[in-house]
Amino acid sequence: METGIVSYGAYVPRYRIKPEEIGRxxxxxxxxxxxxxxINQKSVPSPDEDVVTIAxxxxxxxxxxxxxxxxxxxxxxxxxxxxxxxxxxxxxxxVAEAIRATPNLTAADLEFACKAxxxxxxxxxxxxxxxxxxxxxxxxxxxxxxAPGDALEYSASxxxxxxxxxxxxIIARVNRTLSFSTDTPDFWRREGQMYPVHGxxxxxxxxxxxxxxxxxxxxxxxxxTKPEDYTYAVFHQPNGxxxxxxxxxxGFTPEQIAYGLLTPEIGNTYSGAVPLGxxxxxxxxxxxxxxxxxxxxxxxxxxAFDITVTDEIAGYRRANxxxxxxxxxxxxxIDYGTxxxxxxxxALPEE
Amino acid sequence: MAMVVAREWREIPGxxxxxxxxxxxxxxxxxxxxxxxxxxxRQSIGKMEPFPLxxxxxxxxxxxxxxxxxxxxRMLPYAVVFVKNDDSxxxxxxxxxxxxxxxxxxxxxxxxxxxxxxxxxxxxxHYAFKFVPAx
Amino acid sequence: xxxxxxIGAGSTKFGELWGASFRAIGIEAGARAMQDANLGxxxxxxxYIGNMSAGRFINQQHIDALIAxxxxxATNHVPTTRVEAGGASGGVAFRQAVxxxxxxxxxxxxxxxxxxxxxxxxxxxxxxxxxxxxxxxEAGMGLTLPSLYAIIAQRLMAEGIATREEIASCAVNxxxxxxxxxxxxxxxxxxLDTVLHAGPVAEPLTMFDCAPISDGSAxxxxxxxxxxKKHTDNYVKVCSSMQASDTLALFQRESITHFNATRVAAQxxxxxxxxxxxxxxxxEVHDDYTVAGLMAxxxxxxxxxxxxxxxxxxGQTRFDAGKTAINTSGGLxxxxxxxxxxxxxxxxxxxxxxxxxAGPRQVRNAKYGLAQSTGxxxxxxxxxxxxAM
Numbered sequence: 115m116e117t118g119i120v121s122y123g124a125y126v127p128r129y130r131i132k133p134e135e136i137g138r139x140x141x142x143x144x145x146x147x148x149x150x151x152x153i154n155q156k157s158v159p160s161p162d163e164d165v166v167t168i169a170x171x172x173x174x175x176x177x178x179x180x181x182x183x184x185x186x187x188x189x190x191x192x193x194x195x196x197x198x199x200x201x202x203x204x205x206x207x208x209v210a211e212a213i214r215a216t217p218n219l220t221a222a223d224l225e226f227a228c229k230a231x232x233x234x235x236x237x238x239x240x241x242x243x244x245x246x247x248x249x250x251x252x253x254x255x256x257x258x259x260x261a262p263g264d265a266l267e268y269s270a271s272x273x274x275x276x277x278x279x280x281x282x283x284i285i286a287r288v289n290r291t292l293s294f295s296t297d298t299p300d301f302w303r304r305e306g307q308m309y310p311v312h313g314x315x316x317x318x319x320x321x322x323x324x325x326x327x328x329x330x331x332x333x334x335x336x337x338x339t340k341p342e343d344y345t346y347a348v349f350h351q352p353n354g355x356x357x358x359x360x361x362x363x364x365g366f367t368p369e370q371i372a373y374g375l376l377t378p379e380i381g382n383t384y385s386g387a388v389p390l391g392x393x394x395x396x397x398x399x400x401x402x403x404x405x406x407x408x409x410x411x412x413x414x415x416x417x418a419f420d421i422t423v424t425d426e427i428a429g430y431r432r433a434n435x436x437x438x439x440x441x442x443x444x445x446x447x448i449d450y451g452t453x454x455x456x457x458x459x460x461a462l463p464e465e
Numbered sequence: 466m467a468m469v470v471a472r473e474w475r476e477i478p479g480x481x482x483x484x485x486x487x488x489x490x491x492x493x494x495x496x497x498x499x500x501x502x503x504x505x506x507r508q509s510i511g512k513m514e515p516f517p518l519x520x521x522x523x524x525x526x527x528x529x530x531x532x533x534x535x536x537x538x539r540m541l542p543y544a545v546v547f548v549k550n551d552d553s554x555x556x557x558x559x560x561x562x563x564x565x566x567x568x569x570x571x572x573x574x575x576x577x578x579x580x581x582x583x584x585x586x587x588x589x590x591h592y593a594f595k596f597v598p599a600x
Numbered sequence: 601x602x603x604x605x606x607i608g609a610g611s612t613k614f615g616e617l618w619g620a621s622f623r624a625i626g627i628e629a630g631a632r633a634m635q636d637a638n639l640g641x642x643x644x645x646x647x648y649i650g651n652m653s654a655g656r657f658i659n660q661q662h663i664d665a666l667i668a669x670x671x672x673x674a675t676n677h678v679p680t681t682r683v684e685a686g687g688a689s690g691g692v693a694f695r696q697a698v699x700x701x702x703x704x705x706x707x708x709x710x711x712x713x714x715x716x717x718x719x720x721x722x723x724x725x726x727x728x729x730x731x732x733x734x735x736x737x738e739a740g741m742g743l744t745l746p747s748l749y750a751i752i753a754q755r756l757m758a759e760g761i762a763t764r765e766e767i768a769s770c771a772v773n774x775x776x777x778x779x780x781x782x783x784x785x786x787x788x789x790x791x792l793d794t795v796l797h798a799g800p801v802a803e804p805l806t807m808f809d810c811a812p813i814s815d816g817s818a819x820x821x822x823x824x825x826x827x828x829k830k831h832t833d834n835y836v837k838v839c840s841s842m843q844a845s846d847t848l849a850l851f852q853r854e855s856i857t858h859f860n861a862t863r864v865a866a867q868x869x870x871x872x873x874x875x876x877x878x879x880x881x882x883x884e885v886h887d888d889y890t891v892a893g894l895m896a897x898x899x900x901x902x903x904x905x906x907x908x909x910x911x912x913x914x915g916q917t918r919f920d921a922g923k924t925a926i927n928t929s930g931g932l933x934x935x936x937x938x939x940x941x942x943x944x945x946x947x948x949x950x951x952x953x954x955x956x957x958a959g960p961r962q963v964r965n966a967k968y969g970l971a972q973s974t975g976x977x978x979x980x981x982x983x984x985x986x987x988a989m
Binding site: 472476497525526529530531532533535537540542543545546547555556558559581582593595 | 723724726727736737738740741742743744746747748750751752753754755758799800801802803804805849850851852856
């Protein structure tokens with residue numbers, strides 16, 4: 115059975131802060147920091163936005179593009195995130211209610227640092243492929259946390275994308291997916307702690323680069339493909355620098371990764387990053403386009419996907435919801451004070 | 466203000482998805498949902514049907530709030546609106562993601578799901594519709 | 601049904617009465633009213649008390665028992681009833697008391713209103729006030745009570761019914777009179793500029809468009825009209841006291857530029873009193889927000905829709921302007937707004953006016969007085985007409 119993407123939706127909050135503004139507060143050359151990370155600005159959620167609202171916004175747009183799909187036919191819904199509003203209580207059920215998919219479905223929240231969203235896609239592909247559900251929804255979304263003044267503060271941002279996985283009228287067929295996982299502690303957050311901790315430069319070679327390249331190479335070996343066989347490639351993007359270097363190492367051109375690389379303009383949306391990058395590619399994709407997608411989650415693992423865009427995309431009602439180029443066109447720059455207020459860094463009287 | 470969980474839970478269809486009711490006798494639509502129609506009264510009991518309202522409409526009137534408490538303190542200043550939706554039903558809510566000086570009567574808006582409030586750091590988080598400008 | 605008279609009236613000073621508890625405030629106005637009516641206490645058959653939210657303001661429910669006890673009426677086991685109708689609590693309590701005497705059930709009735717608000721922090725007070733709107737679908741959605749009135753103001757302005765300046769001038773009128781009332785919280789006139797440029801609460805309304813947070817009580821004594829002369833020469837007749845309801849939520853109304861409850865209650869009150877709006881010499885209207893005061897002047901029929909604003913702006917509403925004098929007590933805005941007491945404070949002011957005891961703000965030859973008391977955003981309204989004897 116062919117399985118793949120039936121629809122998708124994306125959401126990024128409209129507020130932006132620039133590295134130089136963050137650097138101004140901490141006595142750091144923010145501009146240079148931004149240049150080094152290849153981050154021009156990052157998205158910031160409004161105080162009333164969290165993973166529930168971001169996931170819902172993306173999922174509703176996903177459903178708006180397939181008005182013929184009955185939400186009651188959704189048999190599984192997963193939200194992958196590392197900034198879930200509740201430590202215990204699913205986000206997935208809220209989203210399921212908000213798209214009228216309840217009550218006959220399985221739902222769960224997933225956590226695998228930045229790759230929980232793609233893990234959800236794999237799980238849905240499995241359920242659909244096994245004939246257990248007609249449609250599955252996988253969402254990757256985050257309102258990433260970072261300790262004030264930490265290097266992460268220049269990149270950690272908010273956004274997410276939702277995917278409707280099925281076997282009928284698929285706009286993008288998933289030819290193959292596989293993963294590469296090891297115990298590599300490069301980034302973590304203990305229960306009850308506000309901010310994650312990272313291993314500094316250890317997050318690079320033994321972590322990000324090893325896992326992403328291994329998954330990509332295994333997938334291409336399995337499929338018998340080479341970089342030039344792909345129209346587009348999407349790599350996890352904690353900053354602009356890593357995926358750019360990864361693409362070069364693997365033999366992909368800057369043009370192949372251009373659409374899939376949003377981090378320079380929106381920051382690192384963690385679980386949302388690869389799903390958003392893929393969404394931007396699909397916004398521009400034509401029938402026959404082939405896409406390599408490799409996510410990365412600290413801890414560590416990569417999920418790789420070999421995808422082919424189908425003829426169905428021609429009749430796909432993409433315009434029923436705004437595409438990312440439209441979403442990203444309306445931004446509002448904020449200063450660090452507003453950012454601190456939005457993030458809750460300013461202690462207010464008991465709320 | 467802390468609400469008991471059940472009070473919030475039973476309003477989920479209205480709060481998330483703008484589900485109101487329609488009177489099976491006279492066809493009038495109500496939001497929030499009502500157990501019986503104020504016009505047909507007794508005749509309507511048992512005949513009120515769920516009715517999902519359109520999430521789009523236009524601003525009927527508005528205000529910019531400068532004093533509020535609890536969670537909304539973090540939202541200050543924020544816009545509140547009466548919206549006549551595209552079923553001609555009046556709704557009340559916040560208008561967010563908007564440049565406050567641009568808020569005006571007649572502007573097109575659509576409903577989204579946002580965080581409304583939370584019962585402190587340990588309590589339940591309340592989600593409900595708010596409006597954003599419609600492109 | 602019997603005709604009913606007011607034979608005594610009293611009010612505490614309104615304001616931030618830091619030294620006074622609810623108990624102290626609750627009995628003071630009643631005691632003054634009793635003194636005014638030359639009564640000792642054993643004559644009292646029943647007590648009614650308007651109080652909106654002692655349960656939340658001072659965490660005391662069952663204030664009927666508290667009032668009976670601390671006024672000494674519990675020794676006689678006098679039936680005491682607490683009435684709640686949001687901001688109209690006082691107005692509705694008064695009407696209940698009038699009905700009790702009119703029906704023949706009781707002869708001497710004390711009806712008071714009291715609220716102790718300043719024992720609570722400002723944020724919590726505002727959340728109690730917000731709960732007089734639809735707590736789930738208005739207040740719960742982030743619409744504060746002032747923002748609901750601001751939404752009304754915005755429509756009045758958009759529909760050309762009133763300008764921002766006209767709306768603001770309602771506060772100027774109330775403060776003008778408050779300066780002459782020794783019981784007022786704010787005994788100071790304010791300029792239109794002050795109102796317009798005060799800190800914003802809910803645009804377009806500023807701090808000066810909103811009545812203050814206050815403590816205070818007010819009370820009157822009722823008896824059958826034919827008995828009134830036995831007690832005092834300073835009595836007035838209650839011609840009518842009517843009440844009407846509307847939807848709890850403002851957003852569920854067909855129109856938000858008038859309050860149907862005010863129109864209905866007023867029409868019934870005029871009819872029962874066999875008079876028209878033009879006969880009213882002095883009126884106390886519920887100006888918890890300037891915009892509410894302005895709308896009341898139109899809904900009560902004193903000015904046509906679109907004309908009340910100019911009347912306020914031009915000072916036609918002042919006690920000596922020769923038209924219907926509006927809020928000679930200072931209104932809720934300047935005299936103060938201890939919520940449950942507001943409706944009774946209006947009756948006290950009218951009683952003073954109609955018995956020619958209003959001092960420097962006395963309306964000359966006042967024969968008919970009207971009080972309008974409002975709950976929430978016009979969800980409950982009472983209109984009372986009094987006549988000088």
